[in-house]
Amino acid sequence: MSLLDIRNLTVEFATAAGPFRAVEGVDLTLEKGEVLAIVGESGSGKSVSMLAIMGLLPWTATVTADRMAFEGRDLRELSPAQRRKIIGKDMAMIFQEPMSSLNPCFTVGFQIKEALRQHTDLDRKARHARAVELFEQVGIPAPERRLKAYPHQMSGGMNQRVMIAMAIACNPKLLIADEPTTALDVTIQAQILDLLLDLRRRNGMALALITHDMGVVAETAERVSVHYAGQKVEEQPVEGLFARPFHPYTGALLAALPERATSRRLPTIPGVVPGQFDRPAGCLFAPRCRHASDICRARRPEPLGPEMGRGRCHTPLTADGNGVMQPQRMVTT
Incomplete structure (x- = not known):
């Protein structure tokens, strides 16, 4: 049994101009102790998918799925009280924007101890000791003093570390990390990633890592x-x-990596991710794809099998006799 099993997840937002489908038919599984990276440009629905699983989307969102199970329990059938016992304890999330996620009215120490109070049996003294330990783990200097600080009194990088400490406070079984090291310098990035991977090894924690950094992936x-x-x-x-x-699209992302560049000019992907009003009738990537044909622009592709990466494409890349990836026509007009 998978730790997390999501089938056909769809998220629509109600807007003044009509419904906007931000996530469409996403399947996702995660095993205990596994590290899954979720990549894609901004606007690809990565964070929305994870927030839907956590139950943290606003009332304007409508979430549907054929299956949404955590440890075999259907998250769709849980009451709010039952869900609160899981979220923050067994399932936790490091949010992308710490300054908008932390409460400016309370000290960071109060907020991390509140998470411990809600989900553990630790007494007040033990909660304080655990908070100090967590701050030390994520590299916050002078933790006793920093526990008394408010979010606005700390830098963005420090607040990011507070969010990480809060997320791992209860040793979750699943940690969703949304760009967890964005505001941190390179040295601290490596320390935080090592910490998350060490928690995975020691506790069997699964990690869903949302990132743009293919090196981290x-x-x-x-x-x-x-x-x-x-x-x-x-x-x-x-x-x-x-x-x-x-x-x-995956090939274009990898080709844009500086270490893979074969010329002085770095390859780019023209255009932008389609929004609410410019979604094409066919493949969503067709307007930006150099391999797109008429069928790509006219018809939505169906998901392919595991031998083709379970992708959605009419012309997936396959290796030719020289090992060079070339488009292969899967359908005819």
């Missing part, structure tokens, strides 16, 4: 899920994805 993840415009377009083990990307 290559070093930490076991499996990669590539998202684009609300859809999952490819999913592969990390070694296979870097060696043989099947979807043209």
